[in-house]
Amino acid sequence: MPNTLQHRYHLQLEQYWNSLRGTRPFPLESEVNPDEISDLWPSCFLVSIDDVTRRVGYRYSYLGEELIKAYGEDANHPDTVLRLLAAANAPMARKFDEVVKYGKPVIDESTFINLKHLDIKYRTCLLPLGTGDGMVTHVLGCMRWRAY
Numbered sequence: 814m815p816n817t818l819q820h821r822y823h824l825q826l827e828q829y830w831n832s833l834r835g836t837r838p839f840p841l842e843s844e845v846n847p848d849e850i851s852d853l854w855p856s857c858f859l860v861s862i863d864d865v866t867r868r869v870g871y872r873y874s875y876l877g878e879e880l881i882k883a884y885g886e887d888a889n890h891p892d893t894v895l896r897l898l899a900a901a902n903a904p905m906a907r908k909f910d911e912v913v914k915y916g917k918p919v920i921d922e923s924t925f926i927n928l929k930h931l932d933i934k935y936r937t938c939l940l941p942l943g944t945g946d947g948m949v950t951h952v953l954g955c956m957r958w959r960a961y
Contacts, residue, residue: 822853823938826955827918829853830940838916842942842951853955855879860952862913871909874951883935883958885928905937912939913949931960 829850833840847854859875908921919939927933935958942951 822856822955822957823920823936826850826853826857826938826953827940830918830953837945838947839941839943839949841944842953845942845953856955856957858954858956860909860954862909862950862952871906871952879958880956883927883933883956883960885931908937908939909952912941912952916941916943916947916949927960933958933960935959 830840833844842859845859850857855877856879857875857877858873858880860871861874862871905921908919912919918941921937921939922935924932924934935956937954937956940953941949942953943949
């Protein structure tokens, strides 16, 4: 595997996730400590899976500053989160569906056009978090990207 920052971030997050889960299918959301992955955290996101998700779609519980930049916004802009949610793409939602259905990590590579009309190429690692009985309650992800 290439030794790039992009790949290292995904490997680091997956190694952290594996250390938390031990022999379980996946760790609990409450076990994730942002301080333990502080170098990755600005490139991470957390998606909640709950009754609201079933009615209106996936929603971000946390969205790192680096991801806000990928979408073409300033982290201090008051409409950022709303715009990001409105700009959510169907292919990414299908990847969330896959993580929820199978309870396994998923890697996704694709592109999108951000709010500044730049072509963003990204690689995302999606990891399930959930309950002790095997139900996925959150998706933890890390996205590395470049603008073209």
